[in-house]
Amino acid sequence: MRVKFILNGKDTIVETQSDRRVVDLLREDLGLTGVKECCGAGECGACTILVNGTSRLSCLMLAAQLEGMEVTTIEGVAPEGGFAIVQQTFIDHGAVQCGFCTPGMVLAVLDLLQRNPQPTSEEIRAGLSGNLCRCTGYQKIVEAVLAAAALLKGRRE
Amino acid sequence: MFQSSRPITSEPLVIGRSAPRVDALTKVTGEERYAADYYPENYLWAGVKRAAYPHARITGIDISQAQGMSGVVSVLTSQDVLGSNRLGIFEKDQPILADGIVRHYGEAVALVTAETKEVLEQALAAIVVEYEPLAAVFDPEEAQNKNSVILHPGRADGNTLLSGEISCGRGAAALADCAFSAEVSIELNWQDHAFLETEAGVAWLEEDGTIAMIVSTQTPFRDRLELAEALKIPPTKFRVMAPYLGGAFGGKDGITVQGFLALAALHSAGRPVKMWYSREERFLAGTKRHPAVMQYTLGCDREGVLQALDCSILLDTGAYSAMGGEVLALAMEHAGGSYCIPHTLIKGAVVYTNNPVASAFRGFGIPQAAAGIEQAVDELAKLAGFDPLQFRLKNAVRRGSVTPAGVLLTQTVGLEECLAKVGEHRLWRERQAWQNSAPPFKRRGVGLAACYHAVGFGPVIPDYANAKLELSPDGRIRVYGGVVDMGQGNAATYMQIVGHILFQGCDNMELVLPDTSRTLPSASSSASRTTFTYGNALTGAANILKERILARALLMFSFQLLEQLSVEDLILLPGRILHQPSGREVPLKMIAGFMDDSERTATYSYTCPVNKQVLPTGKNLRHHGYPHRVFSYGVQLVRLQVDTLTGEVEVCDLLNCIDAGCVLNPQVFEQQIQGGAAQGIGYALFEDFALKEGQIMTNDFSTYILPTAMDMPNMETVVVALAEDDGPYGMKGAGEISIDGVLPAIANGVADSSGTRITKGTLTGEKILLALRQAGKEAVR
Numbered sequence: 028m029r030v031k032f033i034l035n036g037k038d039t040i041v042e043t044q045s046d047r048r049v050v051d052l053l054r055e056d057l058g059l060t061g062v063k064e065c066c067g068a069g070e071c072g073a074c075t076i077l078v079n080g081t082s083r084l085s086c087l088m089l090a091a092q093l094e095g096m097e098v099t100t101i102e103g104v105a106p107e108g109g110f111a112i113v114q115q116t117f118i119d120h121g122a123v124q125c126g127f128c129t130p131g132m133v134l135a136v137l138d139l140l141q142r143n144p145q146p147t148s149e150e151i152r153a154g155l156s157g158n159l160c161r162c163t164g165y166q167k168i169v170e171a172v173l174a175a176a177a178l179l180k181g182r183r184e
Numbered sequence: 185m186f187q188s189s190r191p192i193t194s195e196p197l198v199i200g201r202s203a204p205r206v207d208a209l210t211k212v213t214g215e216e217r218y219a220a221d222y223y224p225e226n227y228l229w230a231g232v233k234r235a236a237y238p239h240a241r242i243t244g245i246d247i248s249q250a251q252g253m254s255g256v257v258s259v260l261t262s263q264d265v266l267g268s269n270r271l272g273i274f275e276k277d278q279p280i281l282a283d284g285i286v287r288h289y290g291e292a293v294a295l296v297t298a299e300t301k302e303v304l305e306q307a308l309a310a311i312v313v314e315y316e317p318l319a320a321v322f323d324p325e326e327a328q329n330k331n332s333v334i335l336h337p338g339r340a341d342g343n344t345l346l347s348g349e350i351s352c353g354r355g356a357a358a359l360a361d362c363a364f365s366a367e368v369s370i371e372l373n374w375q376d377h378a379f380l381e382t383e384a385g386v387a388w389l390e391e392d393g394t395i396a397m398i399v400s401t402q403t404p405f406r407d408r409l410e411l412a413e414a415l416k417i418p419p420t421k422f423r424v425m426a427p428y429l430g431g432a433f434g435g436k437d438g439i440t441v442q443g444f445l446a447l448a449a450l451h452s453a454g455r456p457v458k459m460w461y462s463r464e465e466r467f468l469a470g471t472k473r474h475p476a477v478m479q480y481t482l483g484c485d486r487e488g489v490l491q492a493l494d495c496s497i498l499l500d501t502g503a504y505s506a507m508g509g510e511v512l513a514l515a516m517e518h519a520g521g522s523y524c525i526p527h528t529l530i531k532g533a534v535v536y537t538n539n540p541v542a543s544a545f546r547g548f549g550i551p552q553a554a555a556g557i558e559q560a561v562d563e564l565a566k567l568a569g570f571d572p573l574q575f576r577l578k579n580a581v582r583r584g585s586v587t588p589a590g591v592l593l594t595q596t597v598g599l600e601e602c603l604a605k606v607g608e609h610r611l612w613r614e615r616q617a618w619q620n621s622a623p624p625f626k627r628r629g630v631g632l633a634a635c636y637h638a639v640g641f642g643p644v645i646p647d648y649a650n651a652k653l654e655l656s657p658d659g660r661i662r663v664y665g666g667v668v669d670m671g672q673g674n675a676a677t678y679m680q681i682v683g684h685i686l687f688q689g690c691d692n693m694e695l696v697l698p699d700t701s702r703t704l705p706s707a708s709s710s711a712s713r714t715t716f717t718y719g720n721a722l723t724g725a726a727n728i729l730k731e732r733i734l735a736r737a738l739l740m741f742s743f744q745l746l747e748q749l750s751v752e753d754l755i756l757l758p759g760r761i762l763h764q765p766s767g768r769e770v771p772l773k774m775i776a777g778f779m780d781d782s783e784r785t786a787t788y789s790y791t792c793p794v795n796k797q798v799l800p801t802g803k804n805l806r807h808h809g810y811p812h813r814v815f816s817y818g819v820q821l822v823r824l825q826v827d828t829l830t831g832e833v834e835v836c837d838l839l840n841c842i843d844a845g846c847v848l849n850p851q852v853f854e855q856q857i858q859g860g861a862a863q864g865i866g867y868a869l870f871e872d873f874a875l876k877e878g879q880i881m882t883n884d885f886s887t888y889i890l891p892t893a894m895d896m897p898n899m900e901t902v903v904v905a906l907a908e909d910d911g912p913y914g915m916k917g918a919g920e921i922s923i924d925g926v927l928p929a930i931a932n933g934v935a936d937s938s939g940t941r942i943t944k945g946t947l948t949g950e951k952i953l954l955a956l957r958q959a960g961k962e963a964v965r
Binding site: 124153 | 204211212215216217220221378380381382430462670671672852855859861863885898
């Protein structure tokens, strides 16, 4: 089938099977390998994308569900040669180790901060509990999100 | 969302200061390509048919239907493997594809390459394997019995892969003279590495017949040797490239998909092949942490001075040896903990069963050993009436001490300082008040563990590295990373070391990741030696390159200034060289232009010194790494609360006090300490691995539970930075010491909270609730 959607700000039309997993469509057909796959069962959050601004698991979505949607992957987050604030604080606060969870984690944070611009540590931990990380123990990720929230608050004021 | 521009990284890197990891820049944008992210043009998918029995004879494999399917390119069995078909490092006992017998559930039987994943699945399903099931053994104690079924007939010791004994002083007999003695029996569960990037890679044949692969591996150079023998292809006919790994922790130390990839590439009509395990396949086929059965009896005199230890450690290596012998040797070397105990008997064995294969996992046997000794120490301290921290301090090893395994500690020992710092910490000092203020239906406990961790490979296997560094023709410093970065940040630390010596920032440096065609053999990313050994080699290479750059610059300045100059007048600055007396500068690029290709590259070979002690005991363990020379030290403190309604444990605070020598990059150091602790919490409380007759019952993340952000406590790291002469800039390995003591610290905390010690398997809520119930301490609903 033909699926028409907006991908990282660009009108996109793909000819694909309606039941093709979105993670495969993005990685294999469109080359967006920043979208990671880790469990294929909706347990780990590595394949997180934003659909109309809300975090979704691309391993549990089928191509037909993208029709008319606005999709953001990690590749669409940063401007050319730059970083989103959250990406910058992830770097500065040492929230990245192996980095395989990082793209999904960053997108989950963007969604979280949109819903809750000033989260507490506990709210961050709860908000990111669907994204597994095996390297960091999460503490530096929480610190990075707190720092991003503070920076964003400063920018708005 | 608001955005920022990319950071300016021209600031020269300095040892001792946190520098953002260069790899973080590309990981956070999704640009970094892992092995799993390669989809070469015109590639085929490769996949494996796996055994449906834990132990069986293969009586027939019918591949005809699969072979005939449209879109299937090749179907291969052991018949297609031309070499020994045996993988392994110390014992080569594991087939790439089973030839005759399968010894564990999920063992690889046939290999398929196909146009699409869908066709691959159908073809794998269409392969018919006929089995004659064999009796199987799943219990390591039963596997040692004379009448047990034997997995590898022809071995001298039946199912025992390795056994040994370390005895010091009067051995176990000295227990009779002890005023107090405590006994504990501990059974530890398996643990899966659960790295997020499952085993993955791509391979292709190059024009000259070389099998090239990009693969998620900790050991690119050693992989070539393993593959060469198994496939009967010269090792130089393999090119192995290791990008950044999406986690490994020991689980990619050795061959995972490489054998399949090479075989598939040889039978793919010249097309590249790709393989990527599903999560279930990772559970099925990947190695695990060895489960352990341990008995400890520990004795002290009236003053609380440890006198005698009698202990045994039994490990289950599953169907194949992998690194079972080496894990056992390290567990035994550390079995008595970081204490002075004059009289010891340490027995150990690692045995084959029809369970999944166990091998290296962060800690490498020491988390098991620490779980034994540290629970015994707590029990003995309680029995003899001593404070657990003071008791440890009284018996702690110091530089010059001899360990319970007879090892003379010639290098830095920071255990006393670690214990003292924990003793002064508010989490310890205020523990009583904290415990007394437990909310309703909660019992609070505080637990401690002390541990140490050997750095490097031991006295027999050379712990070597060959660093390579280049001044590129355009004047940039190119750092060749000889050892894989599996996520721990060593690649960034390598840049930091070079930047420090050559006074350069990241903007004038670049990194080449491990590639057997470009970087030099420097052994595996493992054993807390990744920065320790390569860092030493890199320091040597950087000093050579610096000397060459300055010598050539000296000629240029001499020519310009028409006088005899001294190299002491020259200063290397970011991107240029300054002649200080005249204030003149020349860019590095110009110097590079005046150097021959052979001069622009510096290499330096380094092999770590070893412990030369000739021990009268445990002689057969020497070959497997005993004894070591350098050790890192650590004390872990946890404060936890147990829910008396559910039995659930919440770790509230975790303090890691670590002596891993001087710290090169505080941020990367803390990453290692926190990450290791998190895996230790998972090991202790969450990851309740379950097997049923060799079949894994917990093969996804809904049954094998990894800790989430909500399950992690506040973690604090305190550093004891004793300068270690053997390590570059006084450092010691920091990758493993933080996991070793977490399980016993938690177990001691649970015992402290409830008065009940749970000694079998993962400390799940169910077990704790049952223990509370039996002790009459469960809350009444």
